[in-house]
Amino acid sequence: MKIFRFGALAAGSAFYLFATQQAAAQSRNCAPRDAVVSRLAQGYGESRQSMGLGSNNAVVEVFASAETGTWTITVTTPNGLTCLVASGQSFETLAEAAPIIDSDA
Template sequence: MKRTIFALPAALAALTLAAAPAAAQSRNCAPRDTVVKRLAEKYGESRQSIGMGQQGMVMETFASDETGSWTITVTTPNGMTCLVASGQSYEVLAEALPNTDSDV
């Protein structure tokens, strides 16, 4: 699969981080080292992007170049990582910013 820069829309990131406190209560959470190891061993996924959220939460996207599987996680300040979303057909994108000239 070709490699370029991945851009995650801000709206998705905001939605993901807003859902994290509820997800922290579910079975989809474990210590970060455990989650990262499982994503690598079972799905061949490695970290593709990272972002800081409110209240010290960290959002990460993991994906496999070979299978196209992807997973979005949120890690809380106490080190618990929760699975927020996952799917198939991951593709890295490099998109130019829109023209912001007021003369256009």
Template sequence: MTRPLALAALLLALPLPVQAETAPQCAPRDAVMAALAEQYGEARQALGLAANNAVVEVHANPETGTWTITGTLPSGVTCLIASGEAWQSVNESLIPGEGT
């Protein structure tokens, strides 16, 4: 089973809150975080706040290279946004006068 299909199957097995029943890629945050940690060994690497007040997080396993991006709504429901392989951490900054 491919990674996205495995995540989708896992989340379909989780109990969904009423507001997320039409979105099978969503579940309570604690359940999603536990699944990412237990099944893929992924831990949070970065986070930010989106314009809609959703917390966007990047989770990754540096050893296997798997990664997942999640969005958590103010209601506490977390949805999978994207996932993939070949994760690489970088620490880049703009050089003054180059790019914007």
């Protein structure tokens, strides 16, 4: 009987964890990466402008449209779930050099 209780508790805990992760993902505007990239391209004309590796091996990407000026920042987890982090308008591409720091302060 103790094995059954432990199994039921473990299964219930796993279901609860899965359900709360799904609810969190939905509230953060998350979806499979292919769906997000397609929506950004078709709905806003945005394409990937830059990317980098964040904490926990998450891929951070910036999508933008030079025509409309809209931009979106996404984070994709290792399991392929992509979440929208921020979006806005007036995107500009910059190519700035790092500032030279003078040691004669």
